[in-house]
Amino acid sequence: MRVALFTTCLAEALAPRALKATVLVLEHCGVTVELPTAQTCCGQPMLSNGLPGDAALLARRMTEVFAPYDAVVTPSGSCCSVVREKYAGLFADGSRDRAAVDALAAKTFELIEFLETKLGIDPATLRAKSSPRASTAPLTCHDACHLRGIHRHGCTEPFLRSACGGDVRELPDMTQCCGFGGMFSTQFPEVSTALGEEKLAHVASTGATTLVASDTGCAAHLAGLAHRKGVALRVISPAEALAESLGLMEVQESGAPNGGKHGAPNGEKHGAPNGGKA
Amino acid sequence: MTTRQSAVDALLARVRAAVRAQPVTVREVPSHAVVRRVTCDTANLADLFATKAAAVGMRVTRVDEAGLDAAVTTLLATHAQADAKVVVAMRDANLAARASAIAGTRLAANDNDDLLFDCFVGITDVDCAIAESGSLVVSTNGRIRNAWVTPPIHVAIVRAAQILPDLVDLFESATDALDAASTTIITGPSKTADIEGVLVTGVHGPAAVEIVLVS
Amino acid sequence: MNPLIAPALPFDMKPRAREAVRDLKLQQFVGNATHLKDTQRGGIFDRDFGAEYDALRTVARDTKQYALDHLDELLERFIANAEKSGATVHAATTGREACDIALSIARAHQAHGRAQSCVKSKSMVTEEIGLLPAFEAAGIKTLETDLGEFILQIDGDAPSHIVTPMIHKDRVATAKSFVRELGARYTEDPTELTMIARAHMRGLYRAADIGVSGANFLLADEGSAVICTNEGNFDLSVGGPPVHIVFVGIEKLIRGARDLAPFLKLLARSGTAQPLTIYTSFVCGPRRAGEHGGPKELHFVLVDAGRVGVLASEKRDLLRCIRCGACLNACPVYRKVGGHSYGSMYAGPIGAVLTPELERAQGGANASQSGAGLANYPDLPRASSLCGACYEACPVKIDIPKFLLHDRTRLRERGLSPKSEGATLALWRWLAERPTLFRMAIGAVRLHARMLGQKDSRDERAWLTRVPGPGAGWTQSRDLGVATGESFREWFSKRGSR
Ligand code: SF4
Numbered sequence: 001m002r003v004a005l006f007t008t009c010l011a012e013a014l015a016p017r018a019l020k021a022t023v024l025v026l027e028h029c030g031v032t033v034e035l036p037t038a039q040t041c042c043g044q045p046m047l048s049n050g051l052p053g054d055a056a057l058l059a060r061r062m063t064e065v066f067a068p069y070d071a072v073v074t075p076s077g078s079c080c081s082v083v084r085e086k087y088a089g090l091f092a093d094g095s096r097d098r099a100a101v102d103a104l105a106a107k108t109f110e111l112i113e114f115l116e117t118k119l120g121i122d123p124a125t126l127r128a129k130s131s132p133r134a135s136t137a138p139l140t141c142h143d144a145c146h147l148r149g150i151h152r153h154g155c156t157e158p159f160l161r162s163a164c165g166g167d168v169r170e171l172p173d174m175t176q177c178c179g180f181g182g183m184f185s186t187q188f189p190e191v192s193t194a195l196g197e198e199k200l201a202h203v204a205s206t207g208a209t210t211l212v213a214s215d216t217g218c219a220a221h222l223a224g225l226a227h228r229k230g231v232a233l234r235v236i237s238p239a240e241a242l243a244e245s246l247g248l249m250e251v252q253e254s255g256a257p258n259g260g261k262h263g264a265p266n267g268e269k270h271g272a273p274n275g276g277k278a
Numbered sequence: 279m280t281t282r283q284s285a286v287d288a289l290l291a292r293v294r295a296a297v298r299a300q301p302v303t304v305r306e307v308p309s310h311a312v313v314r315r316v317t318c319d320t321a322n323l324a325d326l327f328a329t330k331a332a333a334v335g336m337r338v339t340r341v342d343e344a345g346l347d348a349a350v351t352t353l354l355a356t357h358a359q360a361d362a363k364v365v366v367a368m369r370d371a372n373l374a375a376r377a378s379a380i381a382g383t384r385l386a387a388n389d390n391d392d393l394l395f396d397c398f399v400g401i402t403d404v405d406c407a408i409a410e411s412g413s414l415v416v417s418t419n420g421r422i423r424n425a426w427v428t429p430p431i432h433v434a435i436v437r438a439a440q441i442l443p444d445l446v447d448l449f450e451s452a453t454d455a456l457d458a459a460s461t462t463i464i465t466g467p468s469k470t471a472d473i474e475g476v477l478v479t480g481v482h483g484p485a486a487v488e489i490v491l492v493s
Numbered sequence: 494m495n496p497l498i499a500p501a502l503p504f505d506m507k508p509r510a511r512e513a514v515r516d517l518k519l520q521q522f523v524g525n526a527t528h529l530k531d532t533q534r535g536g537i538f539d540r541d542f543g544a545e546y547d548a549l550r551t552v553a554r555d556t557k558q559y560a561l562d563h564l565d566e567l568l569e570r571f572i573a574n575a576e577k578s579g580a581t582v583h584a585a586t587t588g589r590e591a592c593d594i595a596l597s598i599a600r601a602h603q604a605h606g607r608a609q610s611c612v613k614s615k616s617m618v619t620e621e622i623g624l625l626p627a628f629e630a631a632g633i634k635t636l637e638t639d640l641g642e643f644i645l646q647i648d649g650d651a652p653s654h655i656v657t658p659m660i661h662k663d664r665v666a667t668a669k670s671f672v673r674e675l676g677a678r679y680t681e682d683p684t685e686l687t688m689i690a691r692a693h694m695r696g697l698y699r700a701a702d703i704g705v706s707g708a709n710f711l712l713a714d715e716g717s718a719v720i721c722t723n724e725g726n727f728d729l730s731v732g733g734p735p736v737h738i739v740f741v742g743i744e745k746l747i748r749g750a751r752d753l754a755p756f757l758k759l760l761a762r763s764g765t766a767q768p769l770t771i772y773t774s775f776v777c778g779p780r781r782a783g784e785h786g787g788p789k790e791l792h793f794v795l796v797d798a799g800r801v802g803v804l805a806s807e808k809r810d811l812l813r814c815i816r817c818g819a820c821l822n823a824c825p826v827y828r829k830v831g832g833h834s835y836g837s838m839y840a841g842p843i844g845a846v847l848t849p850e851l852e853r854a855q856g857g858a859n860a861s862q863s864g865a866g867l868a869n870y871p872d873l874p875r876a877s878s879l880c881g882a883c884y885e886a887c888p889v890k891i892d893i894p895k896f897l898l899h900d901r902t903r904l905r906e907r908g909l910s911p912k913s914e915g916a917t918l919a920l921w922r923w924l925a926e927r928p929t930l931f932r933m934a935i936g937a938v939r940l941h942a943r944m945l946g947q948k949d950s951r952d953e954r955a956w957l958t959r960v961p962g963p964g965a966g967w968t969q970s971r972d973l974g975v976a977t978g979e980s981f982r983e984w985f986s987k988r989g990s991r
Contacts (some may be wrong), residue, residue, distance in 0.1 A: 007981060009925070013935045014974065016981035017952075035985050041925040046918050048879060048898065050905030054922040056614065061926065089895075145880035173528065177825040181878025185913065186966030188876060190514045193970040194829050195878075221846070224971035227956055234951075252952050282583055286572060289584035289795060293743065294565040296805035304559040307748065312548045313755045315541065334768065391732060391786030395699055411768040424732040425785030427725045427772070445757060445769070449750040456715060456750055459578075459781050460731070463773040468725040471765075472641035472657065473664050475526050476683040481640055481691055483725025483772070 004066055005033050006083075006108065010216040017249075018216065018237035022075045022111055024248040025239055028126070029119055033073075039065045044082045047090075048182050056090040056097070057269035059083075063100035071118060072108040075216040075239045077144035077152070078182075080110040085149040110214070112159050112238050113152050123163035126246060137234075137251070138167040139241060140208035142199065142222075144215030145177050156214050156238050164245035169206040175199075178213070180221035196225045203210040203233065210234045212241045302341045315444040316410040323409040323441040324493055330412025334466035335479065336487040349490045350433065351380050354399065357431045357486070358384065359435035367425030373435060377401045377483050394428040400484070401433045402426050405455035408480045413465040414489070417458035426464065432484040434464075494623045497651035497833045504836040506872035507636030513830045519661055523653075523831050526660050527822040533766030534819055534886070541762070553755040554890040557813040560747045564804060567713040568795075576715025578778030580791040588798050595624060595738055596631050598792055599703055602736055609702040611734075612694075614720070614727040615639035616707025616742045617655060617816060618796050621851075624705065635705070635892035636697045638726035640690055647674040651830025653840060656764045656818035661831050691737040694737045695978035704730040704737040704788060709815065710756065711741055711793075714749025717777035718793070721760060721770040727773055737788035739776070742796050744804070744812035756815055763817035772962030799851035808850050808896055813889040814843050820883035820893060826876055833929055835873065842883035845873040846896040867900060871909045874900035914963040932982070 005024065007019050023033050059110030062083065066072050074080050088102035115121045141157040155175065161168040179185070179195025186192075199222060203211050213219040213235055222233035234252060236244075243249040316326065328338045341349045358364060364381040365388050368374035378385050385398050394400070402425055405415045414434050416426050426432045442448055448455065448463070456474050468483030479485045513519055538546045560567055572582045599609055611633050613619065625646075630634045637646040637660035641659040645652055648668045648670045652658030659667075664681045671677040677689045706727050708718035718739050720727045731737045747753065761767040780787030803812055821841030837848040853866025867874070874897050883893045904910045924931045935947035946955025956972040959965075967973060 008933070009935065013938050014976060016976045016979070016984070019981040020984055035982070037982070038928045040928055040931040041921065043922070046922055047903070049914065049918055050901035050910055051904055051918055052920070054919065058922060058925050136575045145878070145882070148881040148885055175882065177878045177880035177882065179825065179878060181880065184875065184878045186963055188510060189966040190511050191826055191829050192878070194514045195825050207576055220974060221971065223974050227972045227974060228970060280959060285584040286582055288820040289586070289797060290565065290568060292797070292801045293804065296801045297562065297565045299805035299807050302562040304555045304562055307559045307752060308552050310552055310755060312545050312552055313758060336575055339720045389785050395695060413769060418784060418787065423780070423784065424728055427728045428732070446754045449754055456775060457785060459776070459778055459787055461775040462728060463769060464771065465767070465769040466771045469723050469771055470640045470687060472644070472659055473667055473683040473686055474522070475529070476607065479685045479726045481687050482638065482694070483730055
C-alpha cells in the first residue's frame with residue numbers, strides 16, 4: 001500500500017510539528033509515508049466561501065497529485081471532510097472529474113481514522129510496541145466539527161485515552177463548536193471569540209494543561225486566543241499527542257505562554273538525522 | 279366563480295408548476311416499520327400505559343369494574359369542593375349515568391360549552407389510549423367539546439381493552455376517533471416552561487389529569 | 494410589525510450579534526436553555542429509539558419529501574376533503590392577501606360596528622404575515638394565548654425561538670410587565686405568574702369572536718389540521734369563538750394520518766424532549782349538527798408567501814422543516830447571538846437559510862423589498878461556522894450547511910461578499926495551482942512571522958498580534974501562532990526515505 005501524506009496548507013504554515021508527528025506515528029505503525037511535493041491547498045477556503053469554481057480547479061489538482069497512491073492520510077479533520085464530503089458536489093454526476101474525486105474520497109482518511117479503521121489498530125496495543133513515556137501532563141480533547149461529516153466526531157478522545165494511557169480528561173460540552181469556522185472567525189470575530197472563550201473555560205475546568213484539537217484551524221484559533229489572554233495552555237494535534245506518549249517525540253514544555261521556561265526543541269526524539277532545531 | 283375559488287385554483291396551478299420544476303426524488307413513501315416501538319406481544323399494555331402516563335405527570339388509579347364508582351367518588355371528594363361544578367362528557371351512556379349520579383347536585387349541564395368555564399372537574403371516557411406514550415385519545419364523538427381541557431381537573435376513565443400498543447395503531451386501527459370534528463391526544467396535564475424553563479402545570483388546560491384504569 | 498423580527502432592509506446582522514454577545518443575561522438564558530434542550534433531546538432519542546434514531550429520521554425525511562414532490566396532488570385532495578367536512582378553504586399568495594382574507598371573514602361577522610376580539614394560539618406563519626398588526630389596524634383586539642407569546646405581546650417584544658419564544662427573557666421582566674400591564678401584584682414565582690395569566694385569559698376566551706391558529710400538519714386524506722401545543726391553548730381558542738381561522742403554509746401537507754406517526758414522535762422529542770406534546774389536536778371541519786362547542790365556521794387560509802417559489806427551487810428540502818427548534822438549540826452561533834440577531838421570526842440555522850429564500854421567492858410582492866433575498870440578508874449565510882450540528886439534530890435531515898454554502902456562492906456571484914476577501918481567495922487559488930510559488934508564499938508568511946512576530950519561549954513559533962487585510966478580524970481578539978523553525982518539507986527531505 002502506497003500511503004501519501006496530505007499535509008494541508010494550514011498545517012505547513014502553522015503546525016509543521018503536527019505533520020512530523022503524523023509521519024512518526026504512521027512509521028511506528030509500519031507504514032511508509034510518501035510526500036507528494038506538488039500538493040498545495042485542497043480548496044476548502046474557496047469552497048466554504050462561495051467560490052466553488054476555484055475549489056473545483058484545486059479539487060482536480062488534488063486528484064492528479066494523489067492519483068498514484070492507495071491511501072491519503074491527513075492530520076486535519078476539516079480538509080479530510082472536504083475531500084470526502086464536498087468534492088462530489090463540485091462536479092456533475094457521471095463526469096470524469098466526478099469519478100476522480102469519488103476515487104480520491106474513497107482513499108482519503110483522517111489520521112486516527114486511518115489507524116483505527118484502515119489499519120485496524122487497537123490503540124491499546126500501540127503502547128506495547130514502543131517505549132512509552134510514563135505519564136504525560138493531563139490532556140483533554142476537542143474534536144473538530146468537520147469530523148461529524150465523516151462520522152468520526154467524538155472518536156479521537158477514546159482512541160487517545162487508550163493509546164496514550166496517561167491522564168486524558170473528558171471535555172465538558174465537547175460537541176459544541178470552538179467557534180473557528182474558517183472565515184467565520186474573521187467575519188464574526190466577536191461570536192467566534194465568545195465560542196472560543198467558552199471552549200477554553202471548559203478546558204480549564206478539566207484542569208488539563210494540554211488541549212488536543214483535531215484540526216489545524218481550530219487549534220490555531222484556540223491557541224491564539226489562549227495566547228492573547230495569557231492563558232497557559234498547550235494546543236496540539238492528536239498526532240503530536242500520540243507521538244509524544246509513544247515516546248516518538250519530545251514533549252514540549254507547557255507553562256506560561258510567555259516568559260516560561262525554555263521548552264524542549266521541536267522534532268524527533270530519536271532516529272532522525274536532523275530532528276530538532278533548524 | 280368566486281374570487282375565493284379562483285384564488286384557490288390559482289394556487290393549485292402554481293403549485294403544480296412548482297412541483298414540476300424540480301425532479302421527484304421520493305416516489306414512494308417508505309415503510310414506517312421503525313416508527314413502532316410497542317406491540318401487543320412486547321408488553322403488558324395496561325402496565326406500560328400506567329407507567330408511561332405516570333411518567334408524563336398524570337395520576338393513575340387502577341381498579342376493577344366493581345371499584346370504579348368508588349374510585350370516581352374518591353377523586354371527586356379529593357379535588358372538588360361541595361359546590362364545585364362537575365361536567366360529565368361520556369360517549370358510553372352507562373358510564374355517563376353512573377358518573378352523573380356520583381356528581382349528584384354538582385352536575386353541570388353539558389349542552390352549553392360556555393358553562394364549561396364554570397366547571398371545576400370534567401369527567402370523560404376516552405376513545406382509546408396509547409400504551410407507548412401513556413396518552414389518552416378523546417374526541418367530540420358523543421362528548422361535549424373541551425370538557426377535558428377547560429376545567430382545572432380532568433378525570434378520565436380508561437378500560438384496559440381500550441389501550442392500543444403504539445401511536446401507530448391509532449392511525450392504522452379501525453377506531454373512529456379521527457372522524458370526529460375534534461380529537462385530542464392528551465399526554466399529560468397542561469404545561470408550560472415559558473418562564474425560565476420552570477415547569478408549571480395547569481396553564482390553560484387542567485393542572486391535574488386523574489386516570490381511572492379499569493381492568 | 495415588530496422591527497426585531499421585521500427589520501429595515503437590507504438587514505445588518507452584525508451590530509445585533511455584537512450586542513447579544515456582550516449581553517451577559519442573554520448569554521446565560523439562551524446558553525443554558527439551549528444546552529439543556531439539546532442534551533435532553535439526545536437522551537430521549539437514545540432511550541426510545543437507540544440505534545434506530547437515524548432510520549426514523551430517514552423515514553421522516555422521505556415521507557415529507559414525498560409530500561413535497563407530490564404537493565399538487567395532496568393539496569387538491571386536502572381541499573376536497575376539507576370542504577367535504579364543511580370547512581372553507583382560502584388561498585393567499587402574499588402575507589397581505591392572507592391578512593385581507595382574515596379581515597373580510599371578520600367583517601362578515603361584525604355586528605353593527607361592535608369591536609371584535611380574537612384569541613390566537615401560537616403560529617409562526619401569522620407572525621410572518623403580520624396578522625396582528627393588520628387586526629389591530631382594523632380594530633380587532635387580539636390575545637396571544639401561548640404564555641410566552643402573551644408575555645412578549647404585552648411587552649412589545651418579539652419571539653426569539655420558534656418553540657420557546659421568550660427564551661431570551663426572565664421572570665423579573667415578566668413580573669414587571671404583569672404589574673404594569675395587568676395590574677397584578679408583584680411576584681417572581683413562575684407558578685403564580687402563570688396563574689395570573691391564566692385568570693386573565695379565561696374571560697377573554699369566552700368573549701372572543703374569532704379564534705386564530707396555525708397548524709403543524711395538514712392531512713390530505715382527512716381534510717383536517719393537526720396542532721401541537723403543551724398548554725392546551727389551541728383547544729380553548731378553537732372551542733369557544735364562533736369562527737376559527739387556521740393559517741397554514743402549504744408545506745405542512747402530508748398524505749394523511751397514516752403518515753403522521755413518525756413526525757409526531759420526532760417533533761416533541763426533538764423540540765422539548767417529550768414523547769409527544771401534551772395536546773395533539775385534530776380539527777376536522779366546524780362543529781357538527783347537534784354538537785355543543787366548536788366553531789360554527791372553520792376557515793383554512795393556505796399561505797404561499799414565497800413557499801411555492803421555494804418548492805420550485807433547488808431548496809425544496811427546506812420545506813420539510815417541521816419547526817421543532819432542534820437546530821436552534823444545537824447551533825453554537827444561535828446560542829451566542831440569540832434569535833433577534835437573525836432579523837426574522839425564523840431564527841437560527843433554519844432561519845438563516847429560509848428567511849432569504851422566502852424573501853427571494855416573494856420578490857416584487859412588496860415594492861420596497863424587491864431585489865429581495867440575499868441582498869436583504871447578506872450576513873445570514875455567513876453567520877455560521879459550518880459545524881454541522883444543525884444537520885445532525887434535524888429530525889427531517891435538512892442539510893442546512895449545504896444550503897448555507899449554496900447561498901455563499903450566490904452572495905459572491907452577486908457581489909454581495911467583501912471584495913478584499915474574494916481577491917485574497919482568488920490569489921490563494923492562483924498560487925495553489927503553482928506549487929513552487931505556493932511554497933514560497935507559505936515561506937513568506939513564516940518569514941514575516943519570524944521578523945515581526947513575538948517569539949515564543951516554548952517552541953519555535955512566533956506570534957503575530959496584528960494581521961492586515963481580511964485577516965484583521967482574527968487578531969482583534971486572537972494572536973496568530975506561526976511555526977518559524979524548520980519547515981516540514983525540509984525535515985522530511987533531510988531524514989531521507991526509510
Ligand atoms: S430545520 Fe430541522 S431541526 Fe431545524 S426546526 Fe426545522 S425540522 Fe427542526
